[in-house]
Amino acid sequence: MYDGGKIIIGIVIGLAILLFPFYTNIGKAAKAPEPELTAKAKEAGKCIEPKEFMTSGHMKMLDEWRDEVVRQADRYYKSDWTGEVYYKSLQVTCMECHSNKSKFCDKCHNYADVDPFCWDCHIAPEESDNGPQ
Amino acid sequence: MGLNRRDFLRIAGLSALAGLGGKTAFEILAPGELEASEVPLPKGVKWGMLINMHKFDDALTKKCIEACHKYHNVPNIGNPKEEVKWIWTDSFHHTFPGQENEYQSEDIEEMPFLLLCNHCTNPPCVRVCPTKATFKREDGIVAMDMHRCIGCRYCMAACPYGSRSFNWGDPRLAPEALNPEFPQNPDYPTRSKGVVEKCNFCAERLAKGEQPACVEAAREENEEAMIFGDLGDPDSEIRKALREHYTIRRKPELGTGPNVFYVI
Numbered sequence: 001m002y003d004g005g006k007i008i009i010g011i012v013i014g015l016a017i018l019l020f021p022f023y024t025n026i027g028k029a030a031k032a033p034e035p036e037l038t039a040k041a042k043e044a045g046k047c048i049e050p051k052e053f054m055t056s057g058h059m060k061m062l063d064e065w066r067d068e069v070v071r072q073a074d075r076y077y078k079s080d081w082t083g084e085v086y087y088k089s090l091q092v093t094c095m096e097c098h099s100n101k102s103k104f105c106d107k108c109h110n111y112a113d114v115d116p117f118c119w120d121c122h123i124a125p126e127e128s129d130n131g132p133q
Numbered sequence: 134m135g136l137n138r139r140d141f142l143r144i145a146g147l148s149a150l151a152g153l154g155g156k157t158a159f160e161i162l163a164p165g166e167l168e169a170s171e172v173p174l175p176k177g178v179k180w181g182m183l184i185n186m187h188k189f190d191d192a193l194t195k196k197c198i199e200a201c202h203k204y205h206n207v208p209n210i211g212n213p214k215e216e217v218k219w220i221w222t223d224s225f226h227h228t229f230p231g232q233e234n235e236y237q238s239e240d241i242e243e244m245p246f247l248l249l250c251n252h253c254t255n256p257p258c259v260r261v262c263p264t265k266a267t268f269k270r271e272d273g274i275v276a277m278d279m280h281r282c283i284g285c286r287y288c289m290a291a292c293p294y295g296s297r298s299f300n301w302g303d304p305r306l307a308p309e310a311l312n313p314e315f316p317q318n319p320d321y322p323t324r325s326k327g328v329v330e331k332c333n334f335c336a337e338r339l340a341k342g343e344q345p346a347c348v349e350a351a352r353e354e355n356e357e358a359m360i361f362g363d364l365g366d367p368d369s370e371i372r373k374a375l376r377e378h379y380t381i382r383r384k385p386e387l388g389t390g391p392n393v394f395y396v397i
Contacts, residue, residue, distance in 0.1 A: 070278045073270065075340055092320050120303075120325035121279060123206075123316055 033111050036103040044097060048079045048086050059116070062090055091122045099125040179273040180334055181364035181392040182348070183374050184247055188358035193351060194222055194245050197359070200350035201332075206316035206323045208307035217298040219332045220249040220347055228383060228395075241397065249347070250275060250296040250332040251383060254390030258288035258297065267329075273364075273392060274334045284327040293387050297331045300324050364392065 001007065041047075047054045049061075065088040068074040077086045087093050098104045101124040109116065201207065201220045208217055222245035226233050233242070256275045258267050266281035267288055289297045303326045307315060316323050321337070324330050335345035343349065344361055351359040362371035380394035 066280055067278075070276070070280070071268065073272075073336065073340060091322060117325070121322040123319050123322060125319070 030111070033107040035105075035107050036100060038097065038100050038104075040099070041097040046082065047097075048077070048084075049081050062094075062118075065090075090118060095125050100127060101125065102127055177271065177365060178363045179365040179392075180252065180339070181273070181362065181371055181394065182249075182334075182345075183360040183371050183378075183380065183394045183396065185357050185359070185374075185378070185396040186244055186246065187396065188355045189245075189247065189351075191245065193354050193358060194247055196354070197247060197347040197350045198222075200346045203317045204321065204335075204338075204346040205333075206304070206318055206321055208304040208315060208323075209311040210302075211308050211311045215299075215301045217300065217304065217330065218296070219330075220247065222246060223248055229381065230384070231386075232381070244397075246395065247347075248294070248296075248383075249393065250334070251294055251389070251391030251393045252334055254392065255388060257291040257293070257389060261287045261291040263287060270336070272339075274336050275331075276333055276336060277329070277331065279322075279324060279328050279330070282328040284329060286329060288329055293384055293389065294391075297329050299329050300326050302326055 049057075054061075065077065069088050075088055077088045078084075079086065095101070101119075198220050202209075205219060207219050210216055225237070225242050225244060225246065228246040228248060252273055252275045254273070256267075256269055259269050259275060262268075263285060264281045264283055266279070266283070267275060267277045270276050284299065286299055289299060304323050305315065309315070335343070338345060344352070348359045348361040357374075360371045360374050362369040364371060366372065374396075375394060378396040380396050382391045382394055385391065
């Protein structure tokens, strides 16, 4: 191998640069964010379905809601868990309690790098600098 | 290339036969499947609207339009080419083309006719929509599912009433001077760039048992100016009014079956 030493040094430097992001971030995994609840949500103490279901399945539920509301004019949701009936609306019902979009919705969405287009049309509640009203 | 004239003619003939048989076979096996969209027959309630032009003046017309636009967060773009229309006005000449005559009273010609989606019984916009984003509900409302609209504007070409508008830009970026405090109703969404929108007969208000926003605004001033109700019920207020007055509709000759009636 001609110039073997130089090639090996080159490979080592090349690998070091390539793997730089991996060894600098070892042990520093970004923790999953904890969405913050508003005072109103805390006081209610429960969502419309169990927390685990809402965490993993809220997007599916909203997707079903929007079809049922718009296409079948079926506007009310009966929860077997709470036994109550809710108006199916992201903008009116969900955001009434979770009025802190930036600290509730966006925290996880940013972490998971998802960009739902709900807010292109649906209006998020206004948030002041001191947190939601 | 070993294709002689005899083989070429044979292949061409068979291809033509297959081509003719293909569509026929499809129609026999799955009739109607080739249509872009089916129009379900309305059952039970069938919403309709009556507009009594004798009761309208400029102030009342403006009030109705404002009530609708405020409720549904309809932006004022300020450019007629990009205008978003839910409810608007036009002259007799443009509203009822073919029915004008040169001796007609100027009062009628200049009257600001209140126009909105006619929620046709046989809506051409529904027929052409490639994604079924616009559809006919059982109660007669021609509704739109903004989640499905791809903004192809086929429906705008199909609608003979100009009732549909395209969002050329984000409505939230509409000029602020023309849209103070937009969006005004925090309980109703705006639209996004690239979808078509139109009047929805206030489906969300009807679900709560309320009258459409424009009708409510008009009736605060005059009970007879606008009547909204069930065309399927012979004893409803609108059917009684339709029996009492002679009414005309926009372009009935097209066979769309408009459900907005005008008393002139």
